[in-house]
Amino acid sequence: MPIVALLGVVVIGLLAMSWLLSRDALRNAVEAQIRSVTGLDFVVNGAVDISVFPGSYVSFHDVGLKNGGAIDPALSVDVLTANLRLLPLLLQRFEIADMVMLRPRIRVVREANGDSNWSPFIESIARKTKPGGEQLSFSEIRIQDGLLDYRDPHNHERLNDIDIALAWPSISRSFAATGQFDWRGERVDASLSVSDFLAALAGERSGLKARFASAPVKLAFDGNIANKASLVMEGTLTADSLSLRNALRWVGQAPPGSGGFGRFALKARASLVGPSIALTNVNVELDGNSAEGVMTYSNSGRQTLQATLAAGAIDFTPYISTVRLLASGQRDWSRQLFDLDALSSVDLDMRLSAAKVTVGSSTLGRTALGANLRGGALALSVGEAQVYGGIARGSFNIARLDTIADIKAQVQFSDVDLQACASDLFGVNKLTGRGTLNMMLEASGSSPFGLAQSLDGSATLIGQDGAITGFNVEQLLKRLERRPLSGAGNFRSGSTPFSNLVMQLKFNDGIATAQDIRIESPTSKLSLTGTASVPAREYDMKGTASLKAAANGTGGFDLPFVIQGPWDDPLIFPDPESLIRRSPGAAPLLDAVKDRKTKDAVRSVIERFTTAPKALQPDAEKKDEVPAATAPAATAPAEPEKAN
Structure with a gap:
C-alpha cells in the first residue's frame, strides 16, 4: 500500500505540474542544456511541443545547430525530441535524460589542417567530461533516418538512412555507437567503442x-x-x-583486368x-x-601499395585467363583491344617468392618475382624461376601511351625441355630435346595483333640431343638417293633426330629472318634460310637437307626443299628439279623441255614423276593422263635400284 500511495502522489503531482508548469521556462532550460553540451548555437525555426504527463518531453521542429557565424548549420533536424528525467521534474528541475533526432542532416566539413565545423562540439564534450569539469545533463542520442554529408579537400562521402545510437560517458569513461546506415547502395552494420x-x-x-x-x-x-x-x-x-572485385568497386577502386x-x-x-x-x-x-x-x-x-610476400603455391591462372593472344580457332592473333586503365590507378612495388607457381597449363618450381608499377609503367622481373626442367630469368616492361602498350622483354630459358617450352610459348609441338633460349623483343600496339605487326628484336636457340617430329630426313634422303623419282611418299611422319640445333632469328616489323639455322645429326644436316611472318603465323623458307657421306667417301646427297604455310601445319616439299637432275634416265627430259617441239609431249611425264601421290593431295583435281602413244620418245627407262 505505501508504494501505491507513493505512485498516486507522483501522478497527482505530474497532473498538477502539467497545469502549473511554465512552458517557457522549461523550453529555455532545455535549449540552454543543448547549447551547453554541444557548444553550438541552437536555432528553432518551427513549432515546439511540450508534454509533462503522461510523457515528459520537449519536441522542437525544424531546428539547426551551427558554429558561430557559419552560414550553413552543422546539424539540421526535422524533429528533435528531448526526453526529461521524471524525478527532477517533480522538483522543478529540468534535466534531459536523452535525445531523439528524427531525419537529421549532419554536415561535416574537415579542413586540411584537421579542424572541422564540429570542433566546438568536440571541445565542449572534452571540457565537460574531464575530471572537475561541468556535469553533462544527458549522454545518449538516438538518430533515426539520418543523413551525413562529409567533405574534406580530397573526399566527399554521404551516409543515408542512418539509424544509430550514441552514448558518451556520464559515469563511465567509455563511448559506444551502434547501428546501421547505407553507403554507396549497401546496408552497413556498424559498432564502435572507445574504452577511454x-x-x-x-x-x-x-x-x-x-x-x-x-x-x-x-x-x-x-x-x-x-x-x-x-x-x-x-x-x-x-x-x-x-x-x-566487388569490394574494390564498392569503395571506388577499379579492379585490374576482368579475372x-x-x-x-x-x-x-x-x-x-x-x-x-x-x-x-x-x-x-x-x-x-x-x-x-x-x-x-x-x-x-596517389595510392601506393608495397608488399613482400612468401607463399607455398600460387596460381596466376585466374588473372591471365581473360588475356587472349590468339583469336577463336587458334589461328590468328586476337584483335581485341587491351584494357590499360589498371596501369594508371595505383602505384605498386611487390616482391613475391613461391615454392610453386601455376600459370595456365604451365607449372613453375621455386620462383622469385618482382613487380613495379609507377606512373602507368609496369616492370616485371623474374630473378629465378624453375620452369620446363630448367631455369628462367628475365624482365618484362609495359609502358602505356594512351591506348598503346609499349612492351619490352628480355628473357633467358637455360637448359629447358624444348618441347614444353616451345609448346607453351609459341604453340609449336614438333620440337623435343633440351636447350637454351635467349630473347630480346620489343613491340607496340593496342592489341595482340598490333604487337605481332610491330615486333622487333632477336632470338637465339641452342639445342642438343632432340628431334623434330613430323618427318624423317634421314629415311627420306636415303630413299631419294636410291630412287630420286620414286615420289615423296609419306614423308610427313616420324622424326628427325639431332645432336645439335642452332637458330638465330632477327625480327623487324613482325617478320622473322633466319640468320643462322642449322640442325645436325651424325648422319644428316639441315640448314634453313628465309622468313616467317609473325602476324600471319606463316613460314616462307628454303633449306637444304644433306645426307652425310660414309667413311669411305660414298653416299653423300644434298636435297633442297621448301617450307611454306602456317606454323602449326606447314607444307614441306623437296625441290623437283634437283630430283630430276639426279635421275640418269629423267635428267635429259629436263633439257628437252626447253625445246618447244618436245615441251608439250614431255610435260605430262615430268608431272607424273614430280607430283606427290594423291594421298598427300586430298584437294587436288584428277588430271587427264596423256596417252602413252602421244609421247613414245618421252618414256623414261626404269632406274636400277642403288645399293645403300
Whole structure:
C-alpha cells in the first residue's frame, strides 16, 4: 500500500505540474542544456511541443545547430525530441535524460589542417567530461533516418538512412555507437567503442574496437587510437570478402583486368599513421592462394601499395585467363583491344617468392618475382624461376601511351625441355630435346595483333640431343638417293633426330629472318634460310637437307626443299628439279623441255614423276593422263635400284 500511495502522489503531482508548469521556462532550460553540451548555437525555426504527463518531453521542429557565424548549420533536424528525467521534474528541475533526432542532416566539413565545423562540439564534450569539469545533463542520442554529408579537400562521402545510437560517458569513461546506415547502395552494420573517451578526446592513447559488416566486405579493428599531431592507430585488423572485385568497386577502386579477385581474407598487425598504414604478420588469402609477409599502403594524393610476400603455391591462372593472344580457332592473333586503365590507378612495388607457381597449363618450381608499377609503367622481373626442367630469368616492361602498350622483354630459358617450352610459348609441338633460349623483343600496339605487326628484336636457340617430329630426313634422303623419282611418299611422319640445333632469328616489323639455322645429326644436316611472318603465323623458307657421306667417301646427297604455310601445319616439299637432275634416265627430259617441239609431249611425264601421290593431295583435281602413244620418245627407262 505505501508504494501505491507513493505512485498516486507522483501522478497527482505530474497532473498538477502539467497545469502549473511554465512552458517557457522549461523550453529555455532545455535549449540552454543543448547549447551547453554541444557548444553550438541552437536555432528553432518551427513549432515546439511540450508534454509533462503522461510523457515528459520537449519536441522542437525544424531546428539547426551551427558554429558561430557559419552560414550553413552543422546539424539540421526535422524533429528533435528531448526526453526529461521524471524525478527532477517533480522538483522543478529540468534535466534531459536523452535525445531523439528524427531525419537529421549532419554536415561535416574537415579542413586540411584537421579542424572541422564540429570542433566546438568536440571541445565542449572534452571540457565537460574531464575530471572537475561541468556535469553533462544527458549522454545518449538516438538518430533515426539520418543523413551525413562529409567533405574534406580530397573526399566527399554521404551516409543515408542512418539509424544509430550514441552514448558518451556520464559515469563511465567509455563511448559506444551502434547501428546501421547505407553507403554507396549497401546496408552497413556498424559498432564502435572507445574504452577511454576522455583520453581519446584529448588525443591521448585509448582502446578502440570497430566492426563494419556489409555484403561486399567485413572489417574489424581491435587496438588503440591516439590523435595528437596526427591520427595513429595500432592493433589487429581483419578483413573478409566473398568478392574482392566487388569490394574494390564498392569503395571506388577499379579492379585490374576482368579475372580473379574473388574470395579474400586478411589478418594482420596494423599500424596507421596519417594517410599510411603498415601491415606486419600478414596472412592473406585471395582466390585460394595464401601468402605471408608485410604490406604498406598510403594515399597521399596517389595510392601506393608495397608488399613482400612468401607463399607455398600460387596460381596466376585466374588473372591471365581473360588475356587472349590468339583469336577463336587458334589461328590468328586476337584483335581485341587491351584494357590499360589498371596501369594508371595505383602505384605498386611487390616482391613475391613461391615454392610453386601455376600459370595456365604451365607449372613453375621455386620462383622469385618482382613487380613495379609507377606512373602507368609496369616492370616485371623474374630473378629465378624453375620452369620446363630448367631455369628462367628475365624482365618484362609495359609502358602505356594512351591506348598503346609499349612492351619490352628480355628473357633467358637455360637448359629447358624444348618441347614444353616451345609448346607453351609459341604453340609449336614438333620440337623435343633440351636447350637454351635467349630473347630480346620489343613491340607496340593496342592489341595482340598490333604487337605481332610491330615486333622487333632477336632470338637465339641452342639445342642438343632432340628431334623434330613430323618427318624423317634421314629415311627420306636415303630413299631419294636410291630412287630420286620414286615420289615423296609419306614423308610427313616420324622424326628427325639431332645432336645439335642452332637458330638465330632477327625480327623487324613482325617478320622473322633466319640468320643462322642449322640442325645436325651424325648422319644428316639441315640448314634453313628465309622468313616467317609473325602476324600471319606463316613460314616462307628454303633449306637444304644433306645426307652425310660414309667413311669411305660414298653416299653423300644434298636435297633442297621448301617450307611454306602456317606454323602449326606447314607444307614441306623437296625441290623437283634437283630430283630430276639426279635421275640418269629423267635428267635429259629436263633439257628437252626447253625445246618447244618436245615441251608439250614431255610435260605430262615430268608431272607424273614430280607430283606427290594423291594421298598427300586430298584437294587436288584428277588430271587427264596423256596417252602413252602421244609421247613414245618421252618414256623414261626404269632406274636400277642403288645399293645403300
